[in-house]
Amino acid sequence: MNLFIELAMNPPEWLLFDPLLRVLTIMTILRSPQGCPWDREQTHKSLKSQLIEECYELLEAIDQEDPSSIKEELGDILLHVLFHAQIAQEAGKFSFWDILDSLSAKLIRRHPHVFGTQTASTTDEVYQNWEKIKKKEKPHRESLFDGIPLYLPALIKAMKLQSKASKLNLDWKDPQGPLSKMQEELDELKEAYGEKNREKIKKEIGDLIFSAVNFSRMLGIDPEEAIKESSVVFEKRCRFIEKELKASTPSENPEDLDKLWEKAKEIYP
Known part of the structure; x- marks a missing residue:
């Protein structure tokens, strides 16, 4: 050795x-x-x-x-x-x-259009070929939903589940469907909050987020990327306010904090 x-x-x-x-x-x-x-x-x-x-x-x-x-x-x-x-x-x-x-x-x-005799001139055709090949490779998968990784981040997993469901025509016709569903879920969340029912609140929060993912998917927007970008902007605003508070006499007046927040929003829209 x-x-x-x-x-x-x-x-x-x-x-x-x-x-x-x-x-x-x-x-x-x-x-x-x-x-x-x-x-x-x-x-x-x-x-x-x-x-x-x-x-x-x-x-x-x-x-x-x-x-x-x-x-x-x-x-x-x-x-x-x-x-x-x-x-x-x-x-x-x-x-x-x-x-x-x-x-x-x-x-x-998985590339018979490159190394074999099949043809595929568009990404959609490539994807269709892949699906057929994967079915042959994994005949033990009985459901469309088999093969979705257990440990995927929740937003990504929700999007994959919805995409699979769409192949069974379990989908909205257009983005207005999940947008209306978001309002419905928000109303139900408000009702659950009014009842102070913690389990029901948790369920309705999940339903609301799931509907938001559906809306995002139908618009071709990655919800994981969307929430990440929102988090980045939020952190920048908070860091700005933190810096401003350290440079001046701390104020507990909510109005002063609101002014700082509005200023932070102008800097980091």
């Missing part, structure tokens, strides 16, 4: 031309008895939350249009792929090379 460590730290010229082999060597070392205690202790399950965190960090880097950060975060996600592959290989399940082979086969299989 000392030889592997030497190769990883001071790679010969031939290894420098194969960075993938070098990083696989490093991962093997980290998981070895001569490696890192923390790395050796990790399992597929213990790495789950960290992988989710890395994905969100990549999304943030993409939104910031920061190539350096995007490169770093992609590397962190690749590290998790290597980590899971190494754990599986040690258990005799599969290797990183098996992942690559499987991925290559899948890409070719």
